[in-house]
Amino acid sequence: MGRLRILHIVFRPSHLAVSLSVSSIIKGKHVFVISDEFEYKEYLQTYRDLLDNIYTFKVLSKPDFSLKIFFFELKKIAHIRKEISRLIGFINSFSPHYVVIYSDEHILSRIVLKHTESTILLIEDGLILYRKYPLLKGMKRWLHENTRNTVWQLITLVSTEFWWGYGRNKKIKILVRSFRSERGTLKIPNVIELEYPVFLAAASYLSKLMIKNSNDGVSESKQCSERVIYFIGQPFYQHSIVDEKSYLDALNGIAEKLKNIVDELVYIPHPTEKIVDKTVNNTGFTVVKPARTAEQFILERETKFPVVIGINSTVLYNVSFLGIPTASISTWFNPNLVAEIEQRVLSKICFPSNIDDLEDWYCNALEREPKFKEKISLISGNFVERIREIFGQYSAQ
Incomplete structure (x- = not known):
């Protein structure tokens, strides 16, 4: 050949x-x-x-x-x-x-x-x-x-x-x-x-091949935050699948509810998401646009207690496979958003019904540090x- x-x-x-x-x-x-x-x-x-x-x-x-x-x-x-x-x-x-x-x-x-x-x-x-x-x-x-x-x-x-x-x-x-x-x-x-x-x-x-760099919109002082929530954005509001106000209200509610027990709230937009940084930043999250996949960004930061939240994204299913605590708030907007997905793919994801359930789930997630480096290797x-x-x-x- x-x-x-x-x-x-x-x-x-x-x-x-x-x-x-x-x-x-x-x-x-x-x-x-x-x-x-x-x-x-x-x-x-x-x-x-x-x-x-x-x-x-x-x-x-x-x-x-x-x-x-x-x-x-x-x-x-x-x-x-x-x-x-x-x-x-x-x-x-x-x-x-x-x-x-x-x-x-x-x-x-x-x-x-x-x-x-x-x-x-x-x-x-x-x-x-x-x-x-x-x-x-x-x-x-x-x-x-x-x-x-x-x-x-x-x-x-x-x-x-x-x-x-x-x-x-x-x-x-x-x-x-x-x-x-x-x-x-x-x-x-x-x-x-x-x-x-x-x-x-x-x-x-x-991640193994690349030299890590910190030029991703997150300051060096925050690179080693122990408790970080990564919210994986999706352009649902651009396609009228989710109401934009409800979407921002959810972000604001999460930030307000968990601000005293989390070190950092990071919002990672979808590559096609036309997000207004200031709008999301006003909710309490910091918009970060890493020039790499969300999975790679999360793995490279080596957060001690990483938690991933979103609505419906491939990233949720990928990181949940590693045992990283992962939650979908899809039911807050439309229960049918994940209804067509095979249950075996959803098995490691939590679906809190409201903000109080999310808080309880997050507090439980902090009780055990996820160990996934060996699995990644x-x-x-x-x-x-x-x-x-x-x-x-x-x-x-």
Whole structure:
């Protein structure tokens, strides 16, 4: 086969972390196609010590527009057409042995799937594999995605792969997922189950490689705070899933209730969250935007009593796996927010019904210091072995 050529389609910081881990473990030429949906430049600066001449970064705008703005964004459309044309040309010349994707639903992934015969490796993207959509909702999602797909094709004049449902594209030859899912194997020929969260494994691995720095908006004096609550933000209020006032009231209530028994309240926004720092800071939380995944940031700070709270985020499920006390306040807003997720994924997360329950749970969490360093080390070591097995066992078709 010669020197391996691997193409990575990245549109989230967690994807970047996994792909950087893979590119560090597997010798070869790695090309990253990065969507500009997140502040990728800051992340690349953080990981600069892992970047050398074998990595080429191509950044593309996601063609996420609708017919109603077609006539108002002709310049943007022309630019995206040019970008996609260059991408397809590059794929043909690069001729990757493997293409690593994190979603066969994302438009950039579907463009690449349509224009390559490489071995496609799908790495689980958060909780998608562990959701059980009701039939009607699943059909609506399928119709929505393929209607939008038709619009994209009309606007960009570029053909894309039809979306049959997550993991149901016949071009996908390998699936890497954290755990066995009730959804089965999705008929993918080779399914690798790690038995630990893949994003957590990448965070653990990268933490070992990187030199720690404190330039994350948290002062040096607070780096060693013993009792820290990390609130994992989500842009639910941007999509009218959660009322913004209720969201801020919840943050304010948590800060007010726990301020005398916690050393530090840290709010970590989602990469796509358009958070107003001042608004959240006024609740008592400090907004921190680490140029790394939330999991990696929490692990590297080595807080003695870390506690993680949020509504519904992959981060909650990842850190709870380590035994870090984790709570979801999703029921404060809508009990159905986590209703579709498999119970085994939720098993280590507490769901306090109100602020008083949260306080009781937090006080109990402080009674025992979580010990997870050994577990992190084991996960990191096993992750390296499994990645080597994956790329060593399966030859490009």
